[in-house]
Amino acid sequence: MPLIVxxxxxxxxxxxxxxxxxxxxxxxxxxxxxxxxxSDTHIAADASDTYRGxxxxxxxxxxxxxxxxxxxxxxxxxxxxxxxxxxxGDYDRxxxxxxxxxxxxxxxxxxxxxxxxxxARSALTKLAGDRQPVEKKLxxxxxxxxxxxxxxxxxxxxxxxxxxxxxxxREWLADSLAHTxxxxxxxxxxxxxxxxxxGALVDADRLLSILDGQKQVxxxxxxxxxxxxxxxxxxxxxxxxxxxxxNFADGEAVGWVEAxxxxxxxxxxxxxxxxxxxxxxxxxxxxxx
Numbered sequence: 001m002p003l004i005v006x007x008x009x010x011x012x013x014x015x016x017x018x019x020x021x022x023x024x025x026x027x028x029x030x031x032x033x034x035x036x037x038x039s040d041t042h043i044a045a046d047a048s049d050t051y052r053g054x055x056x057x058x059x060x061x062x063x064x065x066x067x068x069x070x071x072x073x074x075x076x077x078x079x080x081x082x083x084x085x086x087x088x089g090d091y092d093r094x095x096x097x098x099x100x101x102x103x104x105x106x107x108x109x110x111x112x113x114x115x116x117x118x119x120a121r122s123a124l125t126k127l128a129g130d131r132q133p134v135e136k137k138l139x140x141x142x143x144x145x146x147x148x149x150x151x152x153x154x155x156x157x158x159x160x161x162x163x164x165x166x167x168x169x170r171e172w173l174a175d176s177l178a179h180t181x182x183x184x185x186x187x188x189x190x191x192x193x194x195x196x197x198x199g200a201l202v203d204a205d206r207l208l209s210i211l212d213g214q215k216q217v218x219x220x221x222x223x224x225x226x227x228x229x230x231x232x233x234x235x236x237x238x239x240x241x242x243x244x245x246x247n248f249a250d251g252e253a254v255g256w257v258e259a260x261x262x263x264x265x266x267x268x269x270x271x272x273x274x275x276x277x278x279x280x281x282x283x284x285x286x287x288x289x
Contacts, residue, residue, distance in 0.1 A: 011213070033145030036067045036105075037257040037268075039078035039190075039223030040109035040202040040243035042114065043097070045089030054246035054254065054274060060097050062273050063244050063256050070258065072105045074128070074144050076151075078223040078241055079112025079190025085159050086116025091123035102126035111138055111155040113163055113199075134172045141176070147261055148181065152189040154201055159260060161199035163191030163224070165207050173181070173207075177214040186262065186289065187211060188221045192240060199224070211236055227252050228270060228279075235289030238266070247275045255280070264288060 042056045049056060067075060077098065082090035101107060106128030111120055117138060129142035129151070137153040150173065154163035165173075177185065193204040201207060211217045212234050219237035225245040242253045253276035260267045265287040272280035 021132035030145035032260055032262045033073045033147060034071070035144070035259045035261065036070070036072045037078065037221065037241055037259055038067075038076060038244050039241040039256075040080040040112070040226055040242070040245055041077060041094065041097075042080055042083045043090055043094040044083035045087060045093055049083060052246050052248075056245035057093070057097075059244050059246075059273060060094075063271070064097050064101060066271060066273075067101055067256070068104060072258070074106045074108060074142065074149075075101050075104075076188065077107075078108045078188055078221065079110045079154070080114045080223065080243075081109060081112070081116065081120065082114050082115050082116070086114060086119050088119050088123065089120055095123055095125075099126050102128075106142070107145075108140055108142060108149075108151055109138075110148060110151050110190045111153050111190055113152075113155060113157070113161055114159060115155055115166075116158050117153075117155055124229045132172060134169050137166065137169050139169060139172065143183075144184060145261070146263055147186045148183050148225065150176070150185060150187045152187065153187045154191040156202070163189075163199075163201045165189070165201060165203050170206055170210060171202065174210045177210065177217065182216045184261075185214070185217045186219050186221060186261065187217055190222060191224045191237065192222050193220065208233065208236075215289060217284070226254075228257070230268075230284055230286065237286050239286075239289075242270070242272070242275075251276050253277065253279060 047057050081094050108129050129140040132139040140151040142149050149272045156164040191201045194200045217275045221239045223241045228242040230239040231238040253272040257273040258269045269283045
């Protein structure tokens with residue numbers, strides 16, 4: 001079945017991507033590129049929504065103010081944009097926070113298990129990057145400075161914890177990595193690649209086998225777990241972003257991360273706004289394989 005794309009939405013996205021590609025913020029000869037990394041915002045239509053004593057709307061407002069006060073080349077929200085089922089009202093609230101940031105820097109997103117693909121695509125009108133022809137998935141790539149970033153779609157079933165990349169997306173990724181530029185590449189996806197977790201990517205082993213075989217891929221950045229962690233597998237960095245909305249355990253930070261990517265590695269600075277804040281301002285540096 002051919003991929004069906006709304007022509008008006010496609011042109012709107014294409015024009016936005018072209019405008020960003022021409023921006024000096026994304027020049028190919030840049031020595032580094034700075035991203036604001038947000039994940040798991042869980043915004044509901046109800047502004048008074050709370051969970052575990054956290055107020056996601058207040059958290060996102062605070063994070064957006066911090067991001068707006070700085071200068072970033074790209075802003076990412078890595079899945080679970082909506083609270084539970086990705087209702088249209090959830091995205092109306094979400095875009096009221098995030099669209100002003102998209103006027104400041106290119107905005108990209110992935111989708112998580114609490115998102116609804118149709119509703120998200122209808123509401124998110126200010127996304128940057130190049131949409132990729134993967135059926136029933138929202139897959140984006142963006143050249144940012146000296147790097148290529150690939151944003152995958154691991155939404156399997158809305159409000160079901162587990163995620164799936166899927167065969168068509170894996171095949172596209174393997175072909176894309178094999179036949180495109182060998183510039184350093186960062187892959188981003190919402191779900192964690194821990195195959196032992198019931199809520200993880202069900203095809204994590206197949207995804208990781210693709211990434212392991214392409215040495216230009218330096219890191220896999222994900223969310224979903226509401227923790228901030230760094231691991232490494234065969235030289236590939238696995239980086240779990242903290243949640244903006246709330247944590248699942250009292251000892252975990254709530255907040256966002258600023259990342260500075262260079263040819264040699266990257267520096268990740270935590271901005272902890274709630275939860276465990278003892279590491280607020282701490283920078284973790286990694287070196288690429």
